[in-house]
Amino acid sequence: MTDSDPLAGLRDVCWDQLQHSYGTADDVPGHLLAMQAGSWEDGTYPPDALLANNIVHQGTRSQAAVYTVPFLVRMALDARLADRHRFVSLLVAIAIGLDNNHLPGGYDPEEGRAGLAEVRGEAEESAQWTAEASDDEERARRRGICEQSVIDAEAVVRCYEAVQEALPDLAVLLTSDTPELRAETANLLAWFPECAGASVPLLEAFVARETSPGAAATGLVALGLLGARASVPFVASHLDSSVMELRWGAAFALTRLGIAGPAVVDALTQVVARPPERTPTMPFLSGSYTGLAVLALAGTPAAATPRTVEALFAGLADCTAVERYVDRSYLADALFTLAFPGEPTDPPRSFDELGDVQQRAVRLVTEGHIGWPYMATDALGRWGIPTRHSELLAYTGIAQGGG
Numbered sequence: 001m002t003d004s005d006p007l008a009g010l011r012d013v014c015w016d017q018l019q020h021s022y023g024t025a026d027d028v029p030g031h032l033l034a035m036q037a038g039s040w041e042d043g044t045y046p047p048d049a050l051l052a053n054n055i056v057h058q059g060t061r062s063q064a065a066v067y068t069v070p071f072l073v074r075m076a077l078d079a080r081l082a083d084r085h086r087f088v089s090l091l092v093a094i095a096i097g098l099d100n101n102h103l104p105g106g107y108d109p110e111e112g113r114a115g116l117a118e119v120r121g122e123a124e125e126s127a128q129w130t131a132e133a134s135d136d137e138e139r140a141r142r143r144g145i146c147e148q149s150v151i152d153a154e155a156v157v158r159c160y161e162a163v164q165e166a167l168p169d170l171a172v173l174l175t176s177d178t179p180e181l182r183a184e185t186a187n188l189l190a191w192f193p194e195c196a197g198a199s200v201p202l203l204e205a206f207v208a209r210e211t212s213p214g215a216a217a218t219g220l221v222a223l224g225l226l227g228a229r230a231s232v233p234f235v236a237s238h239l240d241s242s243v244m245e246l247r248w249g250a251a252f253a254l255t256r257l258g259i260a261g262p263a264v265v266d267a268l269t270q271v272v273a274r275p276p277e278r279t280p281t282m283p284f285l286s287g288s289y290t291g292l293a294v295l296a297l298a299g300t301p302a303a304a305t306p307r308t309v310e311a312l313f314a315g316l317a318d319c320t321a322v323e324r325y326v327d328r329s330y331l332a333d334a335l336f337t338l339a340f341p342g343e344p345t346d347p348p349r350s351f352d353e354l355g356d357v358q359q360r361a362v363r364l365v366t367e368g369h370i371g372w373p374y375m376a377t378d379a380l381g382r383w384g385i386p387t388r389h390s391e392l393l394a395y396t397g398i399a400q401g402g403g
Contacts, residue, residue, distance in 0.1 A: 006074030006081075007036055017331055019062040021057035025064035028055065032071055038247045049085045049214055052093055059097030060290075061159045063151050069094060069162040074171060085180040088173065088188055089283065095278045096161040096191050100285055104256065106225035107191040109164075112156040119153040122146075164192050171202055179212035183281040186215065190222035207238075214281030217249030221292070224253025232257050239263055240267040245276050249287055252296045260300040265308070268293040268300075273311035273329070274318065290315060290327040294334045309338055316370055332373030335361050340379035347384035351396050358383075359396075366392050 012030050018025040020185045032053070035049035054063040069091065076087035092099070096107050123146045130146065133139035173185040186206060189199040194290075203219045203226075210216035220238060223231045235257065238250035251267035252262065275289040285291040297308060312335045319327045339361045348354050354362065362385065377387050386392045 007032060007071055010071060013067050015067075015260065017062065020054045020064040021060060022054055025054070025067075026065055027373065028068060029308065032068065032075075035087070036075055036081065037354045045185040046086075048090055052090055056090075056093045056097060059093070059101060060152075061094060061097060061157060063155050065094045065155060066158045066162045068303050069159070073166045073170060076173065084173075084176070085178065088170065088181065088184040091166075091170075092184070092188050092191065094159045095188070097189075097379075100291075102191070103285060104252070104292065104299065106193060106227060106256065109157075109160055109192075109194065112153075112160060115154040118149075119149050123150050130218050130359075163188075164195065165300045167192060167195055168198070171199070172201055173278050179210075179215045179281045182206065183212065183215035184217045184283055186219040186222045187283045190225040193226050196226040196228045200226060200231050204234050207234075212278070213243050213245035214278075214279045216243075217245040218284065220246065220249030220253045224256035227256060229257060232259065239267060241266045241384070244271065245282070245289075248276070248293060252292055255296040255300055255400040264401065265297065265300060265305075267303045268297050270295065270307050272308070273314040275315075275327070286326060288326050288330065290324075291330040292320070294330040297335055298337065309335070312338070313360065315366065320369075326388045328370055329373060332364070332370045333375040335364075336373060336375040336379040340383050343382050344384075354385075362392070362396060363398075365396055366396050 015028050016024055016026040031047045033109050036275035055062050072087045072091050076084050126146045130142045133142050176182055203223050207216050207219040235250050235253045238246045241247050247267040248271045252266045254264050271289050271293040279289040315331045339358050365376055380387050386395050
């Protein structure tokens, strides 16, 4: 390897002494080399997915993840390599885990730091617990539990800070020659509020010149997640855009900036009923315009209107395809949250006593049109409605030929 090789020094890392989600991290160099070679279509899974599964499995950042950051950064900046947005996407995962765990509110790095301080304190206090073990084997087991909890908490903070340190270098990718890479870079900047002072003007300039609707919308969402009030005029100027993606991005961002008037709700509601086509240039929530719109509306009191409810029904009717499973889940959860708020003082005694919207929602589940959304069991239980499918069939009258 030469100094111009982004993987220079790869073998200098003691990977066999580091851990990831499946054990020793000695397989990490092979995945990085495959990513550098552009072997995206070789085998069952692309190398970035294999590496992500190991070092940030289901969003859990491992001890080994932080050591991959310098190599991923250099590969992302190497114009000789293809599909560089995949390197940036993996850096996002290393920094924050799964984005759905932090949306619609954005990332708060202080939570990770506070968690680490708490775990370290608990580890120090556990000395007595470890000492009270009945034998050496149990004592070693307890010591291992404490040490691993510290390693895991340290990984959260170290991964985030390692990626944050690279932001000034990576920001240049906002002007790269591929919209996917530009969009993924905007996505990356969105998760570092402590860098908002530098990121906001870069993102505003990016949105102003961006020709890809999805990428420009991603920049607007990023501005909202950074929470800089100074960007409100710029974001709001896109709320009446002729491009749906820009209206959606502006509306979402404004809800994060404390603005949720009728025009904002209207823009989000339009997307719920009929979202733009998914493209790789909008990476949030795996490209789910619907999911982000629903999450924004869920925290907006003005959204609890008949029009929003009808948009949810329309959206559900329009997303029967398998590839829209994620959209369907967000829509169905929002519908049941709105249709069955809180706990009723006088629970309905029969299906006929439910309101029209409630009956329609229950029928969607009972007839199997939307599966069984996460919120349905909780909502129906609170309202005294059966949660077993066989009982629900009888409750609605569908078992007797419909009702």
